[in-house]
Amino acid sequence: MAWPTTSRHARGYGTAHDKMRAHLMRTVILCEECTRQGHVAVGKIADHKVPLAQGGTGDRSNYQLLCQDCSDRKTLADKGQSARPKGGVDASGRPTDPNHPWNRR
Ligand SMILES: [Zn+2]
Numbered sequence: 001m002a003w004p005t006t007s008r009h010a011r012g013y014g015t016a017h018d019k020m021r022a023h024l025m026r027t028v029i030l031c032e033e034c035t036r037q038g039h040v041a042v043g044k045i046a047d048h049k050v051p052l053a054q055g056g057t058g059d060r061s062n063y064q065l066l067c068q069d070c071s072d073r074k075t076l077a078d079k080g081q082s083a084r085p086k087g088g089v090d091a092s093g094r095p096t097d098p099n100h101p102w103n104r105r
Pocket residue numbers: 031032033034035041066067068069070071
């Protein structure tokens with residue numbers, strides 16, 4: 001794996017971010033997105049609700065605690081991608097997306 005060209009610090013993930021993550025893991029504990037969906041999962045990722053790259057701040061109000069799965073999904077969504085298979089289904093109910101697991105061999 002190549003090292004990122006900018007440091008964690010330069011991208012807004014310095015000491016303050018580490019402290020916020022520790023604070024959230026102590027006080028929030030559960031993944032906030034899973035909680036909204038009625039699931040229970042331990043949160044491990046301090047997530048910026050509005051990504052720093054999109055003008056989000058490092059304020060507490062812009063932070064939420066997420067589990068790895070929810071963080072991965074949100075990261076994709078923030079980049080305008082979807083973790084869900086694209087497209088709909090045909091008349092038989094089979095997904096039309098060639099990359100859907102049902103259509104892989
Ligand atoms: Zn979650």
